[in-house]
Amino acid sequence: MELSRIRVISYIIIGLLLIFLPAFVKSIYVLHIINMVLIYIIIVSGMNIIMGYCGQFMLAQAAFYGIGAYTSAILSTRFELSFWFCLPAAIIVTCIAGLLVGLPCLKVKGHYLAIVSLGLAVVIHEAMVNLVNITNGPGGIIRIPAPSLFGMSLNTDHRYYYLLLVFAFISVLFVNLILGSRVGRAFIAIRESYTAAEAMGINHRFYKIIGFVLSASYAGLGGSLYAHLINFVSPDSFGLEELLLEIAMLLVGGIGTIAGPILGATVLSFGYEYLRALKGLQMVVYGLMILFFVIFIPQGLVTIKDRVLAFKRRS
Amino acid sequence: MKIRDFIVTLLVVGLFFVGSAFGQGVPVKVGFIGAMTGGSAVLGQRCSEGFKMFWDEYNEKGGVKGRKIDLIIDDDEALPAKGISAANKQITKDEIVAGYATTNTPVTMAVVPVFQQYEVPHVCQVFGPKVTNMGSKYVFRVAPTVDVYSNTLYEWGAKTLNLKTVAIISDKGAYGKDVGDSWENVAPKYGVKVVTRETINLEDKDFTGQLLKIKALNPQMVIFAVNWELTMGLIAKNMRKLGMDTPILTGALDVDKFVEYGGKGTDGTIVGLPFAGFDEPKERVNFAQRFKTKYGKDPVPHSVWGYDAGNIVAIALEKAYPNITRAKVFEGIASISGVRLLQGTYDLKTSQDGISRSEIVKIVDGKKVLIQ
Amino acid sequence: MGIGLITQILLGGLGIGIIYSLVGMGYSMIYRSMGLINFAHASIFMLGAYMGLVFYVTLGFPFPIAFLFGVLSTGMIGFFLERILRPLSRIDLMFMLIGTLALGIVFDNLAQIIWGAEGLQFPAPLGEEPISLGGITIEPQTILIFIIAPLLMVFLQVFMQKSRTGKAMRAVAQDRETAGAMGISLNRMNALTLGIGSAIAAVAGILAAPIFLVSPNMGWSVAIKGFAAAILGGFGNPIGAVIGGLIFGIIEAASAFFISSTYKYTISFAITIAVLMFKPMGILGEPTIEKM
Numbered sequence: 001m002e003l004s005r006i007r008v009i010s011y012i013i014i015g016l017l018l019i020f021l022p023a024f025v026k027s028i029y030v031l032h033i034i035n036m037v038l039i040y041i042i043i044v045s046g047m048n049i050i051m052g053y054c055g056q057f058m059l060a061q062a063a064f065y066g067i068g069a070y071t072s073a074i075l076s077t078r079f080e081l082s083f084w085f086c087l088p089a090a091i092i093v094t095c096i097a098g099l100l101v102g103l104p105c106l107k108v109k110g111h112y113l114a115i116v117s118l119g120l121a122v123v124i125h126e127a128m129v130n131l132v133n134i135t136n137g138p139g140g141i142i143r144i145p146a147p148s149l150f151g152m153s154l155n156t157d158h159r160y161y162y163l164l165l166v167f168a169f170i171s172v173l174f175v176n177l178i179l180g181s182r183v184g185r186a187f188i189a190i191r192e193s194y195t196a197a198e199a200m201g202i203n204h205r206f207y208k209i210i211g212f213v214l215s216a217s218y219a220g221l222g223g224s225l226y227a228h229l230i231n232f233v234s235p236d237s238f239g240l241e242e243l244l245l246e247i248a249m250l251l252v253g254g255i256g257t258i259a260g261p262i263l264g265a266t267v268l269s270f271g272y273e274y275l276r277a278l279k280g281l282q283m284v285v286y287g288l289m290i291l292f293f294v295i296f297i298p299q300g301l302v303t304i305k306d307r308v309l310a311f312k313r314r315s
Numbered sequence: 316m317k318i319r320d321f322i323v324t325l326l327v328v329g330l331f332f333v334g335s336a337f338g339q340g341v342p343v344k345v346g347f348i349g350a351m352t353g354g355s356a357v358l359g360q361r362c363s364e365g366f367k368m369f370w371d372e373y374n375e376k377g378g379v380k381g382r383k384i385d386l387i388i389d390d391d392e393a394l395p396a397k398g399i400s401a402a403n404k405q406i407t408k409d410e411i412v413a414g415y416a417t418t419n420t421p422v423t424m425a426v427v428p429v430f431q432q433y434e435v436p437h438v439c440q441v442f443g444p445k446v447t448n449m450g451s452k453y454v455f456r457v458a459p460t461v462d463v464y465s466n467t468l469y470e471w472g473a474k475t476l477n478l479k480t481v482a483i484i485s486d487k488g489a490y491g492k493d494v495g496d497s498w499e500n501v502a503p504k505y506g507v508k509v510v511t512r513e514t515i516n517l518e519d520k521d522f523t524g525q526l527l528k529i530k531a532l533n534p535q536m537v538i539f540a541v542n543w544e545l546t547m548g549l550i551a552k553n554m555r556k557l558g559m560d561t562p563i564l565t566g567a568l569d570v571d572k573f574v575e576y577g578g579k580g581t582d583g584t585i586v587g588l589p590f591a592g593f594d595e596p597k598e599r600v601n602f603a604q605r606f607k608t609k610y611g612k613d614p615v616p617h618s619v620w621g622y623d624a625g626n627i628v629a630i631a632l633e634k635a636y637p638n639i640t641r642a643k644v645f646e647g648i649a650s651i652s653g654v655r656l657l658q659g660t661y662d663l664k665t666s667q668d669g670i671s672r673s674e675i676v677k678i679v680d681g682k683k684v685l686i687q
Numbered sequence: 688m689g690i691g692l693i694t695q696i697l698l699g700g701l702g703i704g705i706i707y708s709l710v711g712m713g714y715s716m717i718y719r720s721m722g723l724i725n726f727a728h729a730s731i732f733m734l735g736a737y738m739g740l741v742f743y744v745t746l747g748f749p750f751p752i753a754f755l756f757g758v759l760s761t762g763m764i765g766f767f768l769e770r771i772l773r774p775l776s777r778i779d780l781m782f783m784l785i786g787t788l789a790l791g792i793v794f795d796n797l798a799q800i801i802w803g804a805e806g807l808q809f810p811a812p813l814g815e816e817p818i819s820l821g822g823i824t825i826e827p828q829t830i831l832i833f834i835i836a837p838l839l840m841v842f843l844q845v846f847m848q849k850s851r852t853g854k855a856m857r858a859v860a861q862d863r864e865t866a867g868a869m870g871i872s873l874n875r876m877n878a879l880t881l882g883i884g885s886a887i888a889a890v891a892g893i894l895a896a897p898i899f900l901v902s903p904n905m906g907w908s909v910a911i912k913g914f915a916a917a918i919l920g921g922f923g924n925p926i927g928a929v930i931g932g933l934i935f936g937i938i939e940a941a942s943a944f945f946i947s948s949t950y951k952y953t954i955s956f957a958i959t960i961a962v963l964m965f966k967p968m969g970i971l972g973e974p975t976i977e978k979m
Contacts, residue, residue, distance in 0.1 A: 014324060029403040036396070051781065104960060108967050111724055114784075115918045116963055118911065119956035126953045129487055138489040140395075140421050142449060230399060231428060234421040234489070237395055240911075241353075244788055251785050259323040266327045273400065276389060280800060283352045283390075287792035294786040295774050302323055352796055354904050356804035487949070513948040518908040520706075520899045521936075523699020524943025524951070527692060545806035545900055556817045556824050557695065575808060576900060578815060 018165060022158040031157045033273060035229060037265045038164035039222045042171045044249045044261035046218020049175060051247075052256035053184065054211040055191030057114045060101050061246055063121035064216040066128055066238030068094045068223025073141040073233045074134065083147035087224045094220025095213050097124070102212030106205050121243065128235040140234025144227050160229050167225060171218060176258055178214070187211055252293040254300020263301045343378070343639055344385045345370065345628060346405035346414030348398060348426070351390035354517065357543065358418040358617065362440060363388055365621025366415050368609055373625070379632045379639070391417055395425035402426040406433045413437065413628045413644045415621070420446060420489040427451045436645040438627060440620040442567075443493040447667040455648055456668045457624045457658070458616075461497040464566030464587040467673045469505040471687055472564070472585075478505070478536065481564065482529040483512040484522075484550060485540035491515075494540035494566070510534045517546050522553045530559050536585075539565040548576025555580035566673070569615035574681045584678040589616060589658050591674050591685050599657055623656040627663070630654065691822045696940050702829045704936020705836050706898075709891035710913030711920065711928035716843060717884035719923035719974065720856035721877050723772070724783050728888055729906030729913065730791035730798075735761040735889025736896040736905060737798060740809055750812035758889045765885025769878035791906075799903040806905075809896035832894045836929065839890060843925045856880055912955075919959050921969030930970060935959070 025031050047061045071090040075081045081089075101120045108116050128135050135141070146155035147163065154160050178184045186207045189197040197204050227233050245268065253264025271289060275282045297303065347366050349359035370386045378384055387409050391398035398417050405411045406429065413436045417423045420443035430437045431451035439446065440458040447456055472478035481502065485495030495512060502509050510532045513525035529537060537554070541547045551563060551573075566587040574581050593603035593614060602622065606614040631647025632639060652664040661669040675687040710732060717725045725731075739757035742748050748756065772786065813827035847853040858866040859876045867873055891909075899905050916935045920927025935955055942954040962970065 010325070028407040029400070032403045033400060036400070057781065104964055107964055111718075111922065112918060112963055112967055112969075115915055116960050119915065119960045122911070122956050123953050126950070130949050130953075132492075138421065138487065138492045139443065139445065140424060140489075142424055142445070230396065230425060232395060232425045234395055234425070236393065236421055241392070241394065244785070247781065248785050248789070251781060255781065259327075262327055263323055273404070276401075276404070279388065280351075283796040284793050284800070287789045287796065290789040291771075291786055291793065294782055294789065295771070298774070298782055305323070352799065354907070356799060356903070360804050513943075515948065516908075516952065518904065520895075520908055521699055521703035521940065522943075523696055523702075524940040524945075525948045527696060527699075528944050528948075531692075545902060549898075549900065556826060558824060572805070576806065 022161050028157050031161060033269055035157055035161055035164055037269045038161070038168040039226050039229070040246070040249060040265035040269065041168045041262050042225070043219050043222035044246055044253070044265055045171050045175050046215040046222070047246055047250055048215075048255065048257075048261050049178065049187070049218070050211045050215040051250065052260070053179065053191065054187040054208065056105075056208060056211065057110060057117070058105065058212065058215070059114055059117045059243060059247075060121040060124070061215065061219050062238050062240075062243035063101075063124040064094050064097060064219035065223045065226070065242065065246075066233075066235070067097050067124065068220030069227040069233045069238070070128060070135055070141070070223070071220070072224035072227045073144045076145055076228070077141055077143060083145070083228055086228075087221070090224035091217050091220040094216045094223070097220075098213040098216025099209065101216070102209050105212065106208060125235060125239055128238065135235075138235055140232055142232050144231045144233065146231065147228050154228075157229075164225060164229075167221060171221065172258065172262070179258075183207065183210060248290050248294075251298070252290060252301060254302035257300060257302045259302050260300050267301060342385055343382050343632065344387060344409055344411045345625075346409065346411035346416070347386065347388045348391050348401045348405065348414065348416040348422075349388075349418035350393035350422070351388070353392040353394075355393040355419055355542075358393075359390070361615055361617035362415065362418050362621040362624075364606075364610060365614070365618035365623075366625045367621075368606060368618075369622045369625030369629070371609075372605075373629055379629065380636055382639075384629075384632075387411065391419075391422050393419045393422060395422050398422035398426050399429060402429040406430070406435055411435065412639055412641050413631065413648070415439065415624050417441070420493060423454070424449065427454050430454065433641070434645065435641050436628075436631070436648050438624040438648075440617065440624070443489055444497070445493075452649070452667070453645060454667060455627070455663055457620050457627065457661070457670065458567070459589050459671050459673055460668055461494045461566065462501065463671045463673050465497045465501040466504075467687075468564060468566065468585065468587045468675065469501055469507055471675055472536070473505040473507065476535065478507055480508050480510050480534040481536050481538050482510050482532060482534040482561075483538045483540060484525065484529075485512060485514055486517050486542055486546070487514050488517060488542060490542035491540050498538050498540060515541065515546070515550070517541070517543055519546070520549060522550050523557070526550070526553055526557055526559060529561075530557060534561065536564045537561050539563055541565075544568050544572040545576050547573055548578070548581070551577035551580030551584075553580075567616060569617075570676070570678060570683055571613065572615065574678060581678050582680065585686075586676050586678065586683075587673045588676060589670065589673060590619070591676055592683055602657055619657045623658050623661070626656050627651060627654075627661065627669075694823055696944050697937060698823060698825060698829075700937035700940030701933055702826070702832075702898075702936070703939065704916075704933040705829075705832050705929075706891060706895045706932070707909060707912050707916040707935050708929040708932025709832075709836055709839070709894065710888065710909045711917035711932050712840065712843065712925045713884050713887040713891065714914055714917040715923050715925055715928045716847075716887060717880055718917075719847070720859065720880040720884075723877075724787070724914075725772075725881070725884065726784055726787040726910075726914075727768075727791040727794060728787075728884070729910035730794035731761060731765060731885045731888040731906075732892040732895075732909060732913075733798060733901075733903065733906040734764065734794055735885070735892030736809070736899075736901045737802060737892075738889060739893035739896060740807060740901050743812075744807075744809065754893055757893050758886045761889035761892075762882045762886035765888075766878050766882035768885070769874065769881045772881070773874065773877065795903050795906070802901075802903070804903060806900045806902035809901050811897035815897075826898070828894070828897045835890070835894060839887070840925050840929050843887075847925075852876075852879065915956070915959050918969055919962060921971035921973055923973050924969075924971050927969055927971040 050058050068090040071093045072086040075086045186202045190204045249264035249268050254260030351359040374383045389401040416437040420441045423441050427449050430453050436453045438455045442461045485491035563584040593599050631644045634647035635643035652662045654661050663669045676683040738760050742756045743753035811828045817824040855871050916931035917928045920931025938955045943951045
């Protein structure tokens with residue numbers, strides 16, 4: 001059989017497995033983790049756009065995640081708007097935030113960009129805590145309604161899975177599309193060298209802004225989906241710990257690759273749960289695990305297959 | 316997509332399926348979910364020590380009519396998302412019949428719907444009033460809510476000190492907000508005016524700006540709504556350094572630790588406590604001794620909350636025996652009334668907030684003096 | 688509102704700010720010599736405090752000895768860390784961030800396992816009683832820090848500019864290949880850098896310990912702020928770190944008093960960002976040429 005036939009058949013198999021997954025996985029515990037993985041695939045794929053492809057050290061993704069979640073939460077609880085309105089609204093609001101945060105970020109690079117984006121993320125996080133009239137402060141927002149599709153409420157992990165699967169799939173596909181497009185090529189050119197990009201006639205400020213807004217939109221999408229899955233949002237979920245987790249997923253999986261975010265999200269989410277068995281040592285081993293991956297497999301787990309092959313060839 | 320990416324995706328999907336091979340659970344299982352690591356680790360450790368001690372002793376005495384209890388402890392890092400996955404795990408994988416969940420208000424609020432959905436009863440000690448008002452009958456509280464402290468202390472203050480003005484210092488977490496709100500909202504009822512409310516972060520180490528502002532407004536007392544004795548101690552020290560001798564007013568904390576951290580700055584503090592200390596009655600003294608033998612340190616109020624929580628679940632287990640199901644255990648807990656345990660007398664029948672009295676002590680030279 | 692009040696606010700801000708400065712110095716120094724941004728720095732700060740605690744309280748050594756041993760032992764830990772972190776300094780910023788952060792998580796949790804989550808007392812070597820000078824009160828520990836910090840700053844400047852090791856370190860940071868070609872052992876230099884940087888963190892940790900009290904998460908209060916302070920002043924420059932830290936501390940205290948304690952954090956970071964908009968390399972600028 002030729003390669004393309006194998007490819008088509010394998011796509012069909014994977015597709016079927018993914019579609020029928022909830023039938024095989026009875027455990028809510030596991031399915032919920034899978035749902036969170038799908039949300040992280042979206043968020044981390046977005047972060048990959050600005051950090052991996054465009055090479056900008058932008059650390060505000062967790063804050064955008066929070067903006068998306070809070071927007072959706074507020075619109076659905078206070079104004080009782082349908083999820084199907086809240087979701088796009090959340091994405092739009094996050095895009096605007098991405099623009100506003102991106103503008104000052106244009107002026108700085110490297111670790112200065114890190115501190116500026118981090119600082120803005122802190123300001124946003126503080127807003128979640130302080131603007132009690134809008135966000136309800138540290139107590140968070142409860143009773144966020146589950147989405148309803150054709151009269152059926154998506155209030156179980158099994159049903160929500162399909163919603164997430166669709167969005168995760170579209171998100172990854174979209175990253176693929178961007179990569180192949182002019183925008184994607186501009187991103188990579190900017191990452192490699194500003195001067196060369198300028199010489200080619202690429203306005204790096206313009207494309208960087210697009211990058212910031214695009215990644216933010218992914219986080220906004222992920223945030224809205226998160227809010228209606230957990231039915232509760234609070235500022236704790238969108239701070240520094242969240243940011244570090246997202247970056248770790250990106251690096252462990254493989255920065256600048258399509259499959260990287262998928263692998264990273266899966267390995268770190270399941271890894272954390274598997275490590276519960278270690279009780280007191282869970283976090284220590286978790287940290288060591290991330291350290292190990294980053295030091296020894298900096299290109300990410302996507303390259304495992306190539307490495308194994310290379311190893312075999314050598315011996 | 317390249318072949319490499321396809322194989323990767325296959326691997327990933329495979330991981331999903333490996334996950335579904337998680338096994339089923341069996342005997343009597345009780346869970347504990349709390350902040351065991353991270354910034355709130357102190358809370359998780361203290362509560363779990365008490366809870367675990369109860370079950371260790373209970374098992375030694377034979378468990379529930381010969382059946383031992385399996386205690387499963389999970390960390391939620393004080394993060395709602397982690398709390399939910401821990402709740403899912405304990406409820407659907409470990410199959411606990413009841414549990415302690417959790418040690419922080421936002422995490423508890425996130426898991427209440429999960430426990431409600433599976434009809435699993437759970438106990439907690441968190442102060443946020445909303446927790447028992449979310450529409451779930453399955454959550455029970457073993458500590459007095461903050462309203463109990465603010466009411467008791469304001470009433471006493473208005474009566475004995477002619478208290479008219481206070482300042483509030485609250486932390487920026489859920490505890491600070493809920494507790495601070497209570498102090499702020501209840502004040503007018505007793506004719507007390509809140510001159511200012513300042514906020515701090517739990518990890519802050521310097522409070523000059525906030526304290527000087529309070530000093531300038533000269534309230535009669537300063538109320539602390541801060542969730543960590545260490546930070547409270549640092550604020551007290553800072554106050555002393557700035558020459559402020561305004562007495563401090565606060566509810567529910569470990570006085571000994573506060574005194575240890577705050578030194579002389581803690582003199583004159585008025586504290587509302589669920590119980591004055593471990594010097595009496597006999598049961599608490601005994602408990603403190605056993606605790607010290609087991610853990611090599613003195614117990615704190617959270618130890619008692621954990622212990623009593625365990626006791627409450629055990630009572631329900633015995634009522635449910637031989638049919639130890641979640642529904643029966645829930646009924647068992649919900650029917651507890653007039654039961655006297657270490658902290659005091661619990662009534663979970665009329666209210667999900669099991670206990671609502673408070674004693675008042677004053678710190679004099681580092682020691683507690685009971686004044687009400 | 689008297690001069691006394693303003694002075695007290697300033698003092699409070701300076702008191703905490705100088706600790707940010709000390710932490711920032713460590714960040715700067717490691718960056719300047721190694722090109723690495725060590726996000727485990729705050730955890731090493733915490734470890735240094737615990738090391739000091741062990742020597743001073745548990746073993747009962749007199750303070751100067753405990754201080755010395757604490758700083759040296761932490762420095763040694765840093766020295767040996769080089770072996771682990773070696774691959775990270777040559778790759779992207781992002782790997783440094785996550786690698787060192789993961790290390791930080793490991794340290795934080797190990798500290799909690801060893802010493803427990805409750806905070807521990809660290810007796811102030813010069814006593815607890817605040818000293819009163821004409822209406823202003825200041826703690827003896829703060830005075831001690833204000834004596835040691837500038838000494839450290841001067842020492843670092845001189846070391847980096849004048850000493851052979853210092854020059855070798857800067858050569859490595861500026862141009863690895865040439866430095867290597869000239870016979871400078873890159874790994875040895877990095878190990879030294881990490882050792883010295885960790886020692887600086889320990890100095891900060893032990894000096895801060897009586898004020899902060901020692902707990903596994905004591906580094907979090909200074910982690911981002913120390914980094915921000917170093918960048919505000921000009922990353923890589925020890926004098927910049929001091930300036931940045933002091934400014935940061937004063938902004939915090941002043942905004943809590945004059946504006947609102949709720950927005951203290953927001954204001955400090957907003958100002959830092961604003962400054963960077965006008966001076967993208969920090970107030971004093973960066974001493975080394977940054978390789979992009």
